[in-house]
Amino acid sequence: MKRGGGEIQFGRGPVKFFNQNKGTAPEGDGFQRNTGGTSNYQPKSESFVPRGGQGRGQRGSGFRQNESQPAYVPSSSAANLDESRPVAYNDTDDVGDQFLDEAQKVNITSFADYIVPDDGEFLSFPEIPKLTVKCLQNKGFKSLFPIQQNCFYPVYHGHDLIARDLTGSGKTFAFGLPLVERFRKQGQMGNNKLKAIILAPTRELAVQVTNELNKLKHRDNEFKIVTVYGGVNIDDQVRELRRGVDIFVGTTGRVLDHIERQNIDFSNLKALVLDEADIMLKLGFKEDVDHILRSIKKQVAKKVQICLFSATIPYWVKSLAREYMRTDFKVVDLAKDLKNKTARDVQHLAVECPYYNRISALADILIFYGGATKTIVFTSTKVDANQLGQHERIKDVEVMHGDIAQNQRESTIKRFKEGKFKVLVATDVASRGLDIKDVDLVIQIEPPKDTETYIHRSGRTARAGRSGVCITFFNKKNYEFLQRIEQSAGINFKRIGVPQPxxxxxxxxxxxxxxxxxxxxxxxxxxxxxxxxxxxxxxxxxxxxxxxxxxxxxGHHKEKMTSRSLISGQDNLISVEMVGQ
Incomplete structure (x- = not known):
């Protein structure tokens, strides 16, 4: 596929597309122009691939231009997609590019298309009322990010959707904003009838999604959101559900509990969203999600809108689309053909460090690279997290993992966001989906064994248009994992040494x-x-x-300055470079 202007083969002749970054399309291109305050939703039968999104930038500063591929890929009949499954695919493999290529090979007779505004300014989306804009602006939002721009109309008009973008791109508002505005326009908000279910892989992400949706309220009691997750008394959640709710957000296990207890009335359900769908699969929630979808399918006569949001598209997502989504589902893909699958504006560094020297090295790296900024340190085990959090050399730190009570974990996240301490040591399960905008440094005590974990860990920094640094410790035993990440994620680690004293x-x-x-x-x-x-x-x-x-x-007034290996970071060693003549 050529960028800019060019041609792409969709199975029935060449199809022209126009890149949004190249200016307006030529006259007679088939796009209907928005000429006033009417909706930007423009159905059309011409088979043109619409314009793509733009790059990210600081809110209010416009988006940096990039040469992204067209964001919308017209969907085909899911039943016509190739049923054969390549032997090389595992359930967790990101098959997003293959999935789209497969869809493009299907004969397309007609499809609905959308004009995506050239920018993310609220004025470009007349469906977003002024009061909503005011609420968002008061909370620091000045424009929409590309994933939010491109998903607004498909979600707003009730289409099934699969959306892929890099971590930290603003996917929560990409489904939350259009859903709320649609229900608001239909006069359904506040009637305490369940209209939308949002499934999240972790309790922290479920709470975070709820907090983001609450920002869209015009008044505190305009509509009711209930968050359901394990680790807390289920009776309080039962009472809330029985009183009536407009939207509920939950983890799969607790949602299943409520389904089995018949606490959920699906009769008015309009939409179901899977947030971080790839992580649900990775954490072993595939059967839970399948069970929930089957339960909804049995209880709701009318087709429910299904939206899947993910940083990657594993094969399981493709299977869900085939089984549960409408045949004309839409795909918004802002990560297509990107070699680098990690969050934009992240600097990837790697430091070789023996296991026995990692705490000393971590303490100095926190000072040298972290300074006064917020830092998240990832460990693979709860034991490692506790060891780091309790060590005297690691200052201003708190720990978060699955053995810590839920209310304490929520308190820890709140304190970290408020800047009450600088270093959060966390395991993967406890930190999935954390959205803390001013984290400038992520450290991984060892490279993860799979690329998806690295993508999500590194994505805790460089969020909402900011830049960030991700430093990964490695040694000779786990160096192969670092190499695998480089190849799979499309990044190149810059090798650094442990800072000298x-x-x-x-x-x-x-x-x-x-x-x-x-x-x-x-x-x-x-x-x-x-x-x-x-x-x-x-x-x-x-x-x-x-x-x-x-x-x-x-505090550096007693100890004597010592040398440190530039290669391994080990103390009392001097690195010597031998140069032949």
């Missing part, structure tokens, strides 16, 4: 300088006599006296 001290001093700027000058007179004594003790050398004071304040 003098570099660590200089980095910690930067934080000290910021703290000194907060000193109230009205208090300085108290230290005049002490300052004179220190200067006199150093023979009137003011600079030396200041250096001594700074060294003491930084």
């Amino acid at each position: 003098d570099d660590v001290i200089k980095a910690s001093s930067r934080t000290l300088i910021k703290s000194l700027q907060e000193v109230n000058h009205d208090m300085l007179y108290i230290f005049e006599d002490l300052a004179k004594i220190i200067i006199d003790q150093n023979d009137g050398d003011v600079e030396k006296a200041l250096q001594i004071a700074l060294a003491y304040c930084s």
Whole structure:
């Protein structure tokens, strides 16, 4: 497929497409123009592939241009898709590109299409009322991200949808905003009849989705959202459901509990959303999701809209589409043909470090690369998480994993978001879907054994248009996993060494300088006599006296500077480069 202007074969002759980044399409291109305050939804029978999304940027600054592929791929009959399953595919393999290629080979007679506005400005979407815009702007949102732009009309008009984009792209509002506005326009909000179910792989993500949807309320009691998950008393959730609810968000296991207890009335259900569908599969929830979908199919006579959102499209998602979704489902794919499958604007670094030296190396990397910013440290086990969180060298840290009570985990996330501590040590299960916008550094104590885990871990930084750094520790035993990630995720790790002691001290001093700027000058007179004594003790050398004071304040005043291997980070070793003549 050529970028810009070109041709693509859909099975019945060449089909032209126009890249949104190249300006408006030529006259007679088949697109209907939006000329006023009417809807941008424009059905048409011409087989043109619509324009793609743009790159991400800071909210309010517009989106950086990139050469992304067209976002919409017209869907075909799911029944006509190739039923054969390549032997090489596993359930967790990302078959998104293959899936779209397969759909393109099917003969297409007609399909509904959409004009995607050239930008994400709210004014370009007249279906979003001014009061909603005001609510979002008051919470810091100035425009829509590409995934939100491209998904708005398919979801708003009730189409089944599969959407793929990189982590941290804003997928929650991509389904939440159009669903809420559709129900609001239909006058159904606030009638306490269940209209939408959103399934999430973890409790943390379920709570986060609920918090995001609450931002769309015009008033506190406009509609009711209930969050259901395990680890808490089910009776409170039962009472909430029986009082009536407009939307509920939940984890699959607890949703199944409520289905078996017949606590859920599906009679008015309009939509079901699977958020982070690939992670549901990875965490072993495939059977739960299948059971929920079968239960809904049995109880609801009218077809329910199904939307699947994911950073990758495993084969299981393709199977779900074939079995449960309408034959004219839509695909919004902003990760198609991208070699780099990780979040944009992430710098990927790797440091070789022996297992026995990892805590010392981690402590110094946190100072050198983290500074005063928020950092998430990933471990594979709860034992490792507790060890790091309790070590005296790891400062300003709290731990989160599955053995910690749910209310304590929620309190930890809240405190971390509020900046009450800087370093969160977490296992994968406890941190799935965490959306904390100002995390600038992610550290992985060892490379994960699969690429999807790396994608989701690294995606905890560089969110909402920010940039970030992901550092992965490795050693000779697990180096193969690092190589596999490079190949599968389409990234190149930059090899770095553990910071040298003098570099660590200089980095910690930067934080000290910021703290000194907060000193109230009205208090300085108290230290005049002490300052004179220190200067006199150093023979009137003011600079030396200041250096001594700074060294003491930084905490680096007793230990002797030691050398450190540039290769492994091991203390008391010197790296020597041998150069032949």
